[in-house]
Amino acid sequence: MNRKDFIKKSTAAGIGLSVVNPSFNLLRGSDDRVVRLGFIGVGGRGRGHLRGMLARDDVMINAICDISEVNAIQAQKMVHDAGKGKADLYTKGDNDYLDMVSRDDLDGVLISTPWEFHVEQSIAAMKSGKYVAVEIPAAITVQGCWDLVNVSEATGMPCMVLGNTSYQRDVLAVLNMVRQGLFGEMIHVQCGYQHNLLPVMIDENGNFGPGTPGEAAWRTNHYVHRNGLLYPDHGANSAGHFLDINRGNRYLKLSAMSTKARGLHNYIEERSDKDNSNRNVVFNQGDIVTAMLTTAHGETVLVIHDTTLPRGDNNKAFRV
Amino acid sequence: MNRKDFIKKSTAAGIGLSVVNPSFNLLRGSDDRVVRLGFIGVGGRGRGHLRGMLARDDVMINAICDISEVNAIQAQKMVHDAGKGKADLYTKGDNDYLDMVSRDDLDGVLISTPWEFHVEQSIAAMKSGKYVAVEIPAAITVQGCWDLVNVSEATGMPCMVLGNTSYQRDVLAVLNMVRQGLFGEMIHVQCGYQHNLLPVMIDENGNFGPGTPGEAAWRTNHYVHRNGLLYPDHGANSAGHFLDINRGNRYLKLSAMSTKARGLHNYIEERSDKDNSNRNVVFNQGDIVTAMLTTAHGETVLVIHDTTLPRGDNNKAFRV
Numbered sequence: 001m002n003r004k005d006f007i008k009k010s011t012a013a014g015i016g017l018s019v020v021n022p023s024f025n026l027l028r029g030s031d032d033r034v035v036r037l038g039f040i041g042v043g044g045r046g047r048g049h050l051r052g053m054l055a056r057d058d059v060m061i062n063a064i065c066d067i068s069e070v071n072a073i074q075a076q077k078m079v080h081d082a083g084k085g086k087a088d089l090y091t092k093g094d095n096d097y098l099d100m101v102s103r104d105d106l107d108g109v110l111i112s113t114p115w116e117f118h119v120e121q122s123i124a125a126m127k128s129g130k131y132v133a134v135e136i137p138a139a140i141t142v143q144g145c146w147d148l149v150n151v152s153e154a155t156g157m158p159c160m161v162l163g164n165t166s167y168q169r170d171v172l173a174v175l176n177m178v179r180q181g182l183f184g185e186m187i188h189v190q191c192g193y194q195h196n197l198l199p200v201m202i203d204e205n206g207n208f209g210p211g212t213p214g215e216a217a218w219r220t221n222h223y224v225h226r227n228g229l230l231y232p233d234h235g236a237n238s239a240g241h242f243l244d245i246n247r248g249n250r251y252l253k254l255s256a257m258s259t260k261a262r263g264l265h266n267y268i269e270e271r272s273d274k275d276n277s278n279r280n281v282v283f284n285q286g287d288i289v290t291a292m293l294t295t296a297h298g299e300t301v302l303v304i305h306d307t308t309l310p311r312g313d314n315n316k317a318f319r320v
Numbered sequence: 321m322n323r324k325d326f327i328k329k330s331t332a333a334g335i336g337l338s339v340v341n342p343s344f345n346l347l348r349g350s351d352d353r354v355v356r357l358g359f360i361g362v363g364g365r366g367r368g369h370l371r372g373m374l375a376r377d378d379v380m381i382n383a384i385c386d387i388s389e390v391n392a393i394q395a396q397k398m399v400h401d402a403g404k405g406k407a408d409l410y411t412k413g414d415n416d417y418l419d420m421v422s423r424d425d426l427d428g429v430l431i432s433t434p435w436e437f438h439v440e441q442s443i444a445a446m447k448s449g450k451y452v453a454v455e456i457p458a459a460i461t462v463q464g465c466w467d468l469v470n471v472s473e474a475t476g477m478p479c480m481v482l483g484n485t486s487y488q489r490d491v492l493a494v495l496n497m498v499r500q501g502l503f504g505e506m507i508h509v510q511c512g513y514q515h516n517l518l519p520v521m522i523d524e525n526g527n528f529g530p531g532t533p534g535e536a537a538w539r540t541n542h543y544v545h546r547n548g549l550l551y552p553d554h555g556a557n558s559a560g561h562f563l564d565i566n567r568g569n570r571y572l573k574l575s576a577m578s579t580k581a582r583g584l585h586n587y588i589e590e591r592s593d594k595d596n597s598n599r600n601v602v603f604n605q606g607d608i609v610t611a612m613l614t615t616a617h618g619e620t621v622l623v624i625h626d627t628t629l630p631r632g633d634n635n636k637a638f639r640v
Binding site (some may be wrong): 183185187225253255257259260262286287288290292293294296298299300302306308309318 | 507573574618626629
């Protein structure tokens with residue numbers, strides 16, 4: 001197969017469709033129906049999704065939920081400015097999303113909240129008969145994964161995990177090349193979530209936690225209490241597609257190791273006052289976590305989580 | 321530190337000396353003594369070492385051992401052509417090296433035989449009071465490693481493992497940068513032995529084993545019967561230097577996984593007759609073996625063995 005053939009076939013085959021759950025045709029746009037969405041979580045990430053949805057003629061945004069009224073009003077203004085009317089707001093604390101998902105004028109709910117809320121919010125939405133699209137990681141415990149599967153099967157409602165890197169054009173091109181055999185038999189995949197998130201997780205004064213901006217408000221806390229492959233989806237999702245995981249193949253074994261934790265502590269020290277108590281926080285999450293997996297078909301996969309070490313672009317935040 | 325300073329300091333510090341066992345001053349050349357060497361194994365690798373030694377004024381080659389008389393005579397001619405007289409030959413089978421190492425006109429023995437002979441030959445040489453330089457892997461069992469250590473300590477004779485990549489100028493430059501703190505605190509090292517050895521291990525007709533040329537005669541057999549990190553030294557030796565392993569730090573845990581084995585079988589099929597029985601050989605060694613290690617100082621090390629998969633340079637052998 002030469003380059004021209006490959007591009008022609010890629011285009012003709014409509015790459016990417018094959019990896020999307022075929023029952024999730026909410027946004028197919030093949031008829032005149034309009035999809036009515038509610039958003040839970042409209043911080044930086046949620047508003048990014050909102051922008052994407054507002055660009056479509058076949059989508060309405062009827063409701064927006066966020067514990068931050070500032071975020072919610074900002075999102076509401078985006079909807080209004082797009083000529084799509086006035087979305088109702090749900091901003092009364094952690095459980096107000098329950099009122100939103102029970103509305104009968106929503107087809108689907110898009111969830112972009114901190115990781116620890118994904119399972120309960122997805123489950124509530126599915127139980128209310130709503131299609132769910134939930135940010136990654138969809139769950140942070142094995143039980144949470146099973147809860148999502150069980151509720152989806154019991155309610156018949158799909159729960160789409162927004163592993164967006166899997167659907168990038170370059171990654172889908174590689175998937176297409178894999179499926180057309182350009183690499184031969186698959187043997188080994190290496191992937192990871194590897195960039196400097198320090199400026200996202202620590203503010204300019206060395207602070208994090210409630211009251212600090214963006215993901216510093218909640219994400220950094222995971223690095224205090226946990227140690228593992230916190231964000232495996234980028235990378236591992238695509239590796240799974242390449243290897244037909246859950247499409248005839250499956251993972252068999254996993255082994256993971258972690259380094260010591262230095263990056264967050266050093267970064268805080270570099271920009272905080274001497275009496276800042278964050279200097280004494282002991283971070284549990286190692287700077288680099290490496291996991292190896294084997295599959296039933298005999299491949300191995302290497303997955304790396306590496307987000308708290310300085311790099312050449314040390315002072316630039318990676319914005320997702 | 322800027323680039324100019326770094327280069328100046330690197331040169332001034334005589335980088336590299338610090339990683340060589342200080343007791344192994346056999347080739348220091350700081351006085352007028354001549355070092356008298358014997359070689360065991362003068363295939364491609366051994367003759368490479370011989371060329372290096374023949375370039376020195378302070379080295380004599382008094383004896384050469386190889387089970388192949390052709391190899392031995394070729395090496396003897398190299399010594400003669402270098403104006404260094406006539407080396408005695410030992411070519412009478414697997415145990416003729418014992419007669420060679422018991423000579424009293426040898427200071428050291430350089431061993432470049434198939435892996436499985438390294439331990440017994442090194443031990444015999446040390447027990448005869450000879451300095452030993454032995455190719456990697458110096459041992460292929462844990463017991464073999466201890467045997468080398470124990471005999472070296474009992475006899476007082478050093479056994480230098482020829483992990484040559486550790487002494488390359490580029491690798492020593494990195495070691496110097498590590499020690500001068502240019503990377504900050506060490507967190508994680510990735511390394512490996514990663515290149516296509518298929519043309520070294522299988523001849524043009526899809527054959528290997530006794531009678532085939534070079535390493536195909538013996539190396540490929542390890543891939544039939546074993547499965548592991550067959551050749552960790554390139555890479556892992558340097559990682560150990562970077563992390564002060566056995567200089568205040570040590571490895572704590574190791575986990576390794578292997579892929580299926582496809583490369584050797586496919587390579588044989590592509591170039592052998594249909595009735596070539598090598599097509600039916602089941603190779604145990606996976607194409608890619610990945611190992612993770614943790615250290616007492618909290619770093620992790622990733623070591624990869626990847627030698628039997630085609631690459632862009634598929635038809636070119638990597639010659640060491």
